[in-house]
Amino acid sequence: MASQFPSYKYFNLTFPHEYVAHVETNRPDKLNSYFEAMWLELRTIFKTLSDSPDVRAIVFSGAGDRAFTAGLDVKAASQGLLGPQDGKSTDPARVATQLRRHIDEFQDCVTSIERCEKPVIVAMHGIAYGLAIDLSVAADIRLCAKNTAFSVKEVDIGLAADIGTLTRLPKVVGNYGWVKEVALTARVFGAEEALKVGFVSGVYDTKQETVQKAVELAALMASKSPVAVQGTKELLNYSRDHSVKDGLRYTGVWNSAAVQAKDVSAAVLSGLEKRVPTFEKL
Amino acid sequence: MASQFPSYKYFNLTFPHEYVAHVETNRPDKLNSYFEAMWLELRTIFKTLSDSPDVRAIVFSGAGDRAFTAGLDVKAASQGLLGPQDGKSTDPARVATQLRRHIDEFQDCVTSIERCEKPVIVAMHGIAYGLAIDLSVAADIRLCAKNTAFSVKEVDIGLAADIGTLTRLPKVVGNYGWVKEVALTARVFGAEEALKVGFVSGVYDTKQETVQKAVELAALMASKSPVAVQGTKELLNYSRDHSVKDGLRYTGVWNSAAVQAKDVSAAVLSGLEKRVPTFEKL
Amino acid sequence: MASQFPSYKYFNLTFPHEYVAHVETNRPDKLNSYFEAMWLELRTIFKTLSDSPDVRAIVFSGAGDRAFTAGLDVKAASQGLLGPQDGKSTDPARVATQLRRHIDEFQDCVTSIERCEKPVIVAMHGIAYGLAIDLSVAADIRLCAKNTAFSVKEVDIGLAADIGTLTRLPKVVGNYGWVKEVALTARVFGAEEALKVGFVSGVYDTKQETVQKAVELAALMASKSPVAVQGTKELLNYSRDHSVKDGLRYTGVWNSAAVQAKDVSAAVLSGLEKRVPTFEKL
């Protein structure tokens, strides 16, 4: 199946299971730290996977033993987002405009994970700082190895995190005091603490086991009706940002088409006949 | 007191304690599974209890040993929501309209639990699949027996849950990754896991003990000022769906009438005199 | 530094650490219970600290061994909010207007803690009833001593809590069933339960240790860039009340100015040189 997909420069794309894609940040010698070309490519990949009828669930991890990602690359930090806008204006209002456009684009790349119509499971290990949090909270489910060291690192470099952590983390985790503490101090926290507050859903002994569990979970989701799975992701994300009243109404309209899928009878029938259903692509 | 209430066809209605009503789904031979006439009657009951000045708190459970409810009845699934709309249009847009109206009505019946002005405590046991989750998240507090087996079952029949689970569950439970996992996989989870993530507030050894604890909790609430209790339910539900700013404003307007209740002096005085206050009906 | 601040009548204001202010309710003989002049003064203090460039983080606690605060003073309850509006109208609509204005003002005083641009850490001990919850959920982080006894006490005096608890507590704690239970029953809960549900972030043996830990945490935050810390508080509070889409947009606009701070290069450089950065006041 992989043959239909192009090769990517900064990411490995493999298919460890039917309908399951595995995206791996591939810059292990630099602790998988990111610069602009990488997040632009990441958006391209997630858009492609979102549209592909051959993909029903996605695992996202980082290559190498040391880091899911150490966050922004230092050079990127000093040249792109933060550094001198060479040849550009020094007028603070114009610098602000350049920065706002830059942040918008960066945010949009990270949001491509959330916008992806298929569920995304992040498998983390080692260093998971800064952008690691932004990326993982845009995904649906987070798993990690027990050696993972997390940090909302931005205040340590004089910044309020702006690529998604401050917006999404409080909606992922049900402990607002904890979110404020880790965001206001940038202190490192480990896998057990992440599990306890609900930031990750499972902790495993090694990176390999973590990725393996993520693939198994993705495979399980991929075995279900894609109409049901993709609808469920959409409706949960919609409900996060709307009132119950609005959520119910949107759900009713959404399902007025979705419930007409043949998947329903296929699922019910195969349930009665105790066999595995197959579903048309989506 | 029961004499003032009619008998219901699919539910038992009893009054185990002063001001406490107990609604029990009564179709144990079918695992308390639901069909349309049942949820229509459920709405009638909760509307009646909401309006009755003789009721201050409500317990909701299922008859028999095996299930709180196994969810939608198979026939309902194949005839009503999902099945052929016999004699009706086959035009996908018209089918969608019929389905949307059907879902709206179904949602409204489940929402009658939330709309009920008195607090509702759900006591669950045994099988609690699909609609069980929709019903319980529309209530205020959830308790369960340790043998309870929960599942957001809908993706297993090719559906995104549409009667409230996807809208309300993420606002009940503070672990969004966990919500996504159980909703996207339909896996069964038990009482301990439900307690850990905050879906239920207590786990008890048996169904009987669970219902007993629910009645005790309801009786405790029923002993408080009904103006205070009903206001608290309303303001908490309002706050869930609005900003802090809007919530404070609504609270101020609400209490500008409620604080004029005689309950305040009644409560303060009986506190000073160390006796149990009584409150006028509401 | 303290010399620049006036003395306050009902609160002690000290500076236990560079850039850290400590506000202490000082009415220990009355269990630090509040009346109107106190919350008006509290607002003045938090407005002053919010504006002062010499303050970067704040600890808030109560004097004496027995109580963080027992809530509203009985006299206040019977004279102000609840009591006869002597000389005033008895027309229920006019009484409602007076009450609404009174509640608005009271809410605004409590909200001054949330509006304060610097992070606020509450250190609680002993009795923490009623208003104690309203005050603490307007802060950013809550710590407590293991002897703390909490209660959302209002229903016990015939009231739905209206100074912030019902609006903010469900957004602080990720267990909605638990919030409903404690708000609808007014039952007392202890430090361990508060920790488990995420209402507090840490429990310590004594009041002294709790305050000490709060000061250390505040000092840690005060050592970071004030642009980053104050931005992080603002963006987290904004995100609580808005959709992810709106949150990201606001964040981008906010940071388009904030990222131009010299703090970024100061932080990055001192990180490389392994020394402690200093930041211009804000």
Place this chain on the structure above:
Amino acid sequence: MASQFPSYKYFNLTFPHEYVAHVETNRPDKLNSYFEAMWLELRTIFKTLSDSPDVRAIVFSGAGDRAFTAGLDVKAASQGLLGPQDGKSTDPARVATQLRRHIDEFQDCVTSIERCEKPVIVAMHGIAYGLAIDLSVAADIRLCAKNTAFSVKEVDIGLAADIGTLTRLPKVVGNYGWVKEVALTARVFGAEEALKVGFVSGVYDTKQETVQKAVELAALMASKSPVAVQGTKELLNYSRDHSVKDGLRYTGVWNSAAVQAKDVSAAVLSGLEKRVPTFEKL
């Protein structure tokens, strides 16, 4: 067609044109003023018409020469909403609860016009005071005879209008200063002024002509695809209360089912063949 509909006590229901229903308030000797049984019946009628596949557009007017409606009946005003709640509590908080429930029910009856899935055109004449405004702004289009005298009358009886005028009128009319003026003074305004500010869409010489124009307009709408017309009403009402972003998203989901209607090819084909299309019922 009328044979399938029951007779109503306070309203005439006729069918002046294929697929067009005409609802007429029938209490001309009392200037079509309303009491509770009337608005309850009005809700029943609009629910029935909303569901009937034989109805595609609705005209709403008042019987007799003198008034569309003079608003609330004086007896209703003194006995129901406003008067002594005989046998009921005199506790201001309990009276408030009764009033709130009463207002909710009343609002819901008026909202049945907005909730009706078919477009509703109001044809007004003569006196159109108080409730006349509430009713007409819940409809889609307003026409009037040149003798119509309008008034947001409520402040003249010591009330802020609460059945919909203050909520919907500013969203109907694009002149907020004008809305405030007429609502804060209760002054009478005429047909020309109503036309100028966009409150009505057309002014006609007589009541008869006004009703006739309304029927013609309804007939024109009834000749279009009911999928298209009902979708258009729903999407316009949704957009009124949501951001453009949310409106576009909801529209896309709605039309993903609606566009599958056979009506599209039927309309396009009959357009090419220059004949009148017919559409399946809805």
Place this chain on the structure above:
Amino acid sequence: MASQFPSYKYFNLTFPHEYVAHVETNRPDKLNSYFEAMWLELRTIFKTLSDSPDVRAIVFSGAGDRAFTAGLDVKAASQGLLGPQDGKSTDPARVATQLRRHIDEFQDCVTSIERCEKPVIVAMHGIAYGLAIDLSVAADIRLCAKNTAFSVKEVDIGLAADIGTLTRLPKVVGNYGWVKEVALTARVFGAEEALKVGFVSGVYDTKQETVQKAVELAALMASKSPVAVQGTKELLNYSRDHSVKDGLRYTGVWNSAAVQAKDVSAAVLSGLEKRVPTFEKL
């Protein structure tokens, strides 16, 4: 009555009619242009009038023949909002913080007109530039003399208007293209155009006549029940910013107390007896 009010430095406060206050900007030699001390005092005045039971409606105008207000004083522009923050930081992020706090305070002063619980009628004449628009759209009703020259002037000094015009003007006027045109070009428009688009509700020959009409309108409002009038203002402002659903709910809660006013029976009775009702103060 005036004796109970202090004198103000930059404004004349008179009482041209029972229950009617008249606030007049009093800096005619400088075309009533504003600097910071003025808008701070304006907030004080409107807070005082809002709270005073002796005031039921307010007229706001400018002294002298030449201008309602020419907007910001040039010195204010060059020293306060816009000029060098002398002795203050030059760090763009810190300058941004100072500016944001300054704008917040300025906005809050203008918003005091909207927050005032009594209706405010603005009477304009002559030059009405920049801040004139911000001030007038925070009021309820706008009248003007035919010589009035309006301009959303800010783009002409390199600014997007930030004290309320861009937020409120589109909600006051029902012609969004017109709003964009005048805000993006800063072109001057006259009284007739202002009337046509609904920005003002009436145009009069002279300033004197305009003020006279404003006083008459205020007197008319002041003759109505203050419970009804103040509720109407509140509910109209609330509805502007909320969905119909939320607006109806808030209205129901608001009126559950307000409808208990004695004003209702007073108004109805005096109506029957054809005499002028009197209402208790509020």
Place this chain on the structure above:
Amino acid sequence: MASQFPSYKYFNLTFPHEYVAHVETNRPDKLNSYFEAMWLELRTIFKTLSDSPDVRAIVFSGAGDRAFTAGLDVKAASQGLLGPQDGKSTDPARVATQLRRHIDEFQDCVTSIERCEKPVIVAMHGIAYGLAIDLSVAADIRLCAKNTAFSVKEVDIGLAADIGTLTRLPKVVGNYGWVKEVALTARVFGAEEALKVGFVSGVYDTKQETVQKAVELAALMASKSPVAVQGTKELLNYSRDHSVKDGLRYTGVWNSAAVQAKDVSAAVLSGLEKRVPTFEKL
């Protein structure tokens, strides 16, 4: 300047004035009707113009004498959005998914006009049906020739308009009844009616004059500070979709950077010196 821009296939791009771009739909032999490749290219053009520092305002019109645009091309209608999804699924749920993705993409292309940071003025003439309305309401200002014939045409082909008209038109025009009437009947309306309801801001004798006026208006905007103009567009669009409270806050944060522009002193100084200011590019 044009040399820096590529040629486009379906549009003419010219620069009739310094900083003013003119985009012209160039398919006059087909009445400028649109198919998919065209709206994709339109998005590319508006993205390019939005980013170009050489463009400050944009005019958008249609080539030829007969039509601004007649809307969707018939072939597009029958093959793309509406027609058989050849080789694709016939499952109604899967068709719905394809349609939803298609509509999303189409909407996003039209929204590129709104998202463009520079003001866009539409100059219309002749036939302006269907998509013509969707396109024009995404722009800032609408002008038209007196021969223009408008129609919200979609119900005539069995559709509820879904590319923006139903969402944006009611927010552009202050006459909701009129919007409903034209959207529910698809009737053609002319230039004078469009002017009267505020849909267009000006009507001119010929297409040439209309375009000329649009260019003049664009040139006027282009002569102002681009920081001020682009901020004004952003803040007006933001305010349309948010409460006044949120709008003021966003405005304050936005201007905290924008006010630091050198444009302010440049504008003020050149005003004093009575010469034309020049502003740095943006």
